[in-house]
Amino acid sequence: MSDTKTILLCGVGGQGTITAAHLLARAALAAGYEVKVSEIHGMAQRGGAVSTVVRFGDEVFSMVCDEGAADAVVSFDAMEALRNLAFLARDGFLLASSETILPTAVACGRAALPPDMEGRLAAEGALLIGSRALAEQAGNAKCENTVLLGALESRLGFGRELWEEVIAAHVPPKTVEANLAAFRAGLDFAAGR
Numbered sequence: 119m120s121d122t123k124t125i126l127l128c129g130v131g132g133q134g135t136i137t138a139a140h141l142l143a144r145a146a147l148a149a150g151y152e153v154k155v156s157e158i159h160g161m162a163q164r165g166g167a168v169s170t171v172v173r174f175g176d177e178v179f180s181m182v183c184d185e186g187a188a189d190a191v192v193s194f195d196a197m198e199a200l201r202n203l204a205f206l207a208r209d210g211f212l213l214a215s216s217e218t219i220l221p222t223a224v225a226c227g228r229a230a231l232p233p234d235m236e237g238r239l240a241a242e243g244a245l246l247i248g249s250r251a252l253a254e255q256a257g258n259a260k261c262e263n264t265v266l267l268g269a270l271e272s273r274l275g276f277g278r279e280l281w282e283e284v285i286a287a288h289v290p291p292k293t294v295e296a297n298l299a300a301f302r303a304g305l306d307f308a309a310g311r
Contacts, residue, residue, distance in 0.1 A: 122175030129194030134263030139170035146174035154181035261300035268304025
């Protein structure tokens with residue numbers, strides 16, 4: 119039986135999904151694991167879907183995540199959480215921001231968002247988190263990604279100190295304090311659930 123953990127991070131271009139995946143990979147490396155990362159950028163620079171798979175364990179042979187194989191799906195956008203549900207393992211952890219960036223077709227009135235997204239995610243057992251509000255309270259709305267990493271840490275157990283060292287070493291210097299505060303806010307939120 120494999121000890122490899124598979125984390126799928128998904129969102130919309132500009133939300134920091136890829137940065138979060140790189141921080142997760144560095145945290146897993148610092149925790150002593152072998153790590154493989156796979157990125158799908160799509161139309162990331164134009165607000166399109168972005169997904170990244172981070173796999174870590176004693177030995178990691180592939181960076182692929184098949185449907186039903188993700189130990190955790192971490193979504194930076196509620197609609198992207200719904201789109202990626204098929205990748206979640208039966209006993210996996212679904213963590214989703216309650217935020218949604220309106221796709222162009224929806225913003226122009228040519229399409230509609232799926233009905234009751236939060237209700238559907240809750241029915242799937244998702245931990246829904248108001249990541250934007252927590253990031254703003256931490257001092258920078260752009261730190262939503264570290265809010266979600268903090269919430270994910272509640273299931274990983276790498277340790278707060280390890281994460282804080284990784285974050286401090288790999289985010290822009292002027293954002294370190296806000297990112298650390300955002301990480302702690304996400305961790306505290308998830309610990310209370």
